[in-house]
Amino acid sequence: MKSCIHIYCGDGKGKTTAALGLAVRACGCGKKVLVTRFLKNDHSGEVNAFTRLSGITVTPCGQSFGFFSRMSPDQKKEAAIYYSQMLESTINKAVTENFDLLVLDEIMAVCNFGLAEERRVLEFLSSRPEGLEVVLTGRDPSEKLVEMADYVSEIRKVKHPYDRGIPARQGIEY
Numbered sequence: 045m046k047s048c049i050h051i052y053c054g055d056g057k058g059k060t061t062a063a064l065g066l067a068v069r070a071c072g073c074g075k076k077v078l079v080t081r082f083l084k085n086d087h088s089g090e091v092n093a094f095t096r097l098s099g100i101t102v103t104p105c106g107q108s109f110g111f112f113s114r115m116s117p118d119q120k121k122e123a124a125i126y127y128s129q130m131l132e133s134t135i136n137k138a139v140t141e142n143f144d145l146l147v148l149d150e151i152m153a154v155c156n157f158g159l160a161e162e163r164r165v166l167e168f169l170s171s172r173p174e175g176l177e178v179v180l181t182g183r184d185p186s187e188k189l190v191e192m193a194d195y196v197s198e199i200r201k202v203k204h205p206y207d208r209g210i211p212a213r214q215g216i217e218y
Contacts, residue, residue, distance in 0.1 A: 047173075048177055050177070051179075051196045053152065053185050053196065053197070054183065056204075059181040063179045064090050064149075066147075067145060067147055070145045070177070071097055071099040076099060076101075076141075077144065078103065078134065078138050078141075079100060080130065081105060082127055082150040082151055083154060084149070084150065085108045086102075089214065089215050109122070109123040112153070123159050127160045131148075131164060134146070145176075145179070146178045148165075148179065149181050152183060156184055162186060162188070170192070
């Protein structure tokens with residue numbers, strides 16, 4: 045079976061939710077799933093749920109740097125080293141441990157902010173094992189990523205509670 049590359053992008057809520065829904069579906073069919081969440085901490089409902097499921101491995105996020113726009117130049121350098129290493133570690137684990145599905149959550153933001161090289165993501169995608177399905181999430185994928193992908197789904201915001209001053213709610217947005 046040919047594996048595919050999925051992109052969930054856009055400015056709407058639901059990119060991660062869609063990717064993790066696919067992870068649950070794959071797990072339910074006996075597939076081995078690796079989820080790596082960039083730019084996020086581990087204090088999220090899905091991380092708690094996945095610890096209860098055998099078949100889904102979540103890469104722990106050992107360091108949090110906060111919002112990119114609030115990082116100092118030194119924090120940005122430190123974050124770039126950390127996320128580049130996290131990407132390499134994830135790629136190595138996905139390949140050597142024979143995962144069936146890899147979710148790279150917020151990888152587009154990491155690349156767009158210069159915290160990891162998109163060139164490395166593209167190299168990995170073009171040389172990944174034949175059976176490894178890969179999901180990429182985030183805003184503004186490059187033309188090269190879109191061209192390489194088999195699925196591209198754009199999630200567009202029409203309305204969002206945040207626009208009315210309602211903060212992110214546990215169990216819904218995180």
